[in-house]
Amino acid sequence: MPPTLASLVQHSSLRLVVRAGEDRLDTPVRWAHVSELADPVPYMEGGELLLTTALTLDAEDAEAMRRYVRRLLGAGVVGLGFAVGVNYDAIPDALLDAARDEHLPLLEVPRRTPFLAISKAVSAAIAADQYRAVTAGFEAQRELTRAALAEGPDAVVARLAAHVDGWAALYDAAGTVVAVAPEWAARRAARLTPDVERLRERPAPASAVVGGTDDRVELQSLGTGRRVRGALAVGTGAPLGTAERYAVHSAIALLTLTTERSRTLQAAEHRLGAAVLRMMLAGQAEHARTVAGDVYGTLLDAPFRILVAEPAGGEQRPAEPPLPVLAEALEAAAARAGEAVLTVPEGDGLLVVLAGDGGAVVAACAGYAEREAEDAGVVVGLSAPAGPGTAAVAYKQAEQALSVARRRGRALVEHEDLAAGSVLPLLADDAVRAFADGMLRALREHDATGRGDLVASLRAWLSRHGQWDAAAADLGVHRHTLRYRMRRVEEILGRSLDDPDVRMELWLALKTTGEGEKERPAG
Secondary structure (H helix, E strand, O other): OOOEHHHHHOOOOOOOEEEEOHHHOOOEOOEEEEOOOOOOHHHOOOOEEEEEOOOOOOOOOHHHHHHHHHHHHHOOOOEEEEEOOOOOOOOOHHHHHHHHHHOOOEEEEOOOOOHHHHHHHHHHHHHHHHHHHHHHHHHHHHHHHHHHHHOOHHHHHHHHHHHHOOEEEEEOOOOOEEEEEOHHHHHHHHOOHHHHHHHHOOOOOOEEEEEOOOOEEEEEEEOOOOOOOEEEEEEEOOOOOHHHHHHHHHHHHHHHHHHHHHHHHHHHHHHHHHHHHHHHHOOOHHHHHHHHHHHHHHHHOOOEEEEEEEEOOOOOOOOOOHHHHHHHHHHHHHHHHOOOEEEEEEOOEEEEEEEOOOHHHHHHHHHHHHHHHOOOOEEEEEOOOEOHHHHHHHHHHHHHHHHHHHHHOOOEEEHHHHHHOOOHHHHOOHHHHHHHHHHHHHHHHHHHOOOOOHHHHHHHHHHOOOOHHHHHHHHOOOHHHHHHHHHHHHHHHOOOOOOHHHHHHHHHHHHHHOOOOOOOOOO
16 A cells, blocks of 8 residues: 555654644555645645645735645645744644645644655655565466466456456457456456457557446457457456556466467467368368367267358458458357367368357358448358268358359358249349340330230240140130240240240240239139
């Protein structure tokens, strides 16, 4: 603790006597300053014990003393030491009454106590307090280091919370709480996720102070580069002292080292994973399983899915490359859910192998892709479940789904959705529309002369699978009229409607352009 007025009064060699402000003696003293100026305020910083002999003060003028005391309090002076037996034999009543009215601590300094002795006592107490803080900080550093080496990040967070007499939480790169102490702080830490996400958007190192109703929280980024790899939150009831600040800085350094070390090991795992994936795609499932060993072996023991992600390639450019951030988000989601996952950078893209359905990872991917869609972030394709022997098929499915995602302007497409849906949206590009327009142009030109409705008749006949009576009824014409129109279609196109390929191409052309579309009566 820094020196206080009370500790100075209790200092036996100083023989100070309290004459006013007895209820404010626990105020810390930052320094002891001597001034005989009638207005010393311009030279005050706040927190000082001001010492004076009243050489230039009209200490017996009540109004002057009231103004003097008020100005001292306004400048943050914590106490006034008045030397008696120099210019005044006792503290004048005017000053004494003003100090009592304004609750300014007023200390009587006997003549045999030099101001220098008081200044030395304050300086020594401040130095001792700083030494205790530094010693406590070094001890905290040693304890946190032992915890990091023996038990890991969770232990560092727990020891730090105890040192600051508050709580602490560790977040991953995605802003998810991965460690918190004590347990009661888990909900408080979870509410800070938006603040952590905002911190992540700033270049590292970054920090922020978040004020709550019950505590004061400091957020510190983790990471040695410009990208934030995680964050540390420290919640306390008051601003951190010197010893607590040493402990926090030590924890930041240790957690950053742990994070970077983990990333080095992770990079080695990624290289191993890339080799495993290449073997799987080459049809060497047994070799892949042997190389995977205990690291990725569980990933090959059950059906898995393959995910392919690429930058969207829009005109906008995100603030940071989206695929590394996506990889971190998927790995964090997998770790939280206990799911096996393998992420492999591949050129400008990212390949991901998910164990089973990969529920948590797929959900995290979908959420990230949707958030990034507006910023031209990523597009994602996801395969159906597969086994090691069909990895190449799953990869092809993921690429097909990715292609569809690009064509449809969607952030994520699953291959299973393609199989369950219509093929027509897959054909909705300029080349297909040009083909359809060319195929139907001659029929449209014929209809424009008012000599019949061949396009609508063709649609009705195809939709009824060549049933003359049903198609004629839909059109409200005689079946002989419809037969005549279909012969005209064959003559104009120069193609036979008996050919199933011709009928298929015409139907797709009609569906692509919407030509002659009318609602068919029920029944």
